[in-house]
Amino acid sequence: GESVGLHLPTLSVQEGDNSIINCAYSNSASDYFIWYKQESGKGPQFIIDIRSNMDKRQGQRVTVLLNKTVKHLSLQIAATQPGDSAVYFCAENGIGDYKLSFGAGTTVTVRA
């Protein structure tokens, strides 16, 4: 089976609220994690990444948290905007891998 998965398939968020998207992975050898955003009709777009030697990384309105003890990854989006409506994927890359393994995706819908 796949090594990466998401806890919830859909998330509905009020505009202006914070969003949290969760992801679980099973491969202990994973050393690099990426969150992607996919809008309708487009390819996955890089949001933020984190390496296994870190537990938190911040970008513009986004924060990724990594808990290696429980193999859990989360993406926090601050002040969610309508343009944040999309499918979000977590993905992981193990040492030596020539591939990125994706989770199932969470569809985020922002309510006005």
Next chain:
Amino acid sequence: DTAVSQTPKYLVTQMGNDKSIKCEQNLGHDTMYWYKQDSKKFLKIMFSYNNKELIINETVPNRFSPKSPDKAHLNLHINSLELGDSAVYFCASSQDRGAYGYTFGSGTRLTVV
């Protein structure tokens, strides 16, 4: 300039036909990939090429034949198309094993009728 470009964007064809999808990247990356996204949005690796050499073939039927004429191009040829091949196919590229991220194209929606 588009970093990873795929053509065509849409492809509708009949069962049994042979078709090709082309991919080009102008990022100077040495590794390229094909991913398949099914109707449930699940993304799965099909192939990866590093410096024109096949690195990963993820149990893809041999009706699918990738070809990498140079590091900037990775094309996908599909023989004897089947209904189950209908999906969105994404090309991607990275430098080496992708330790600094992967860049995806905008996808080719293949519909087999």
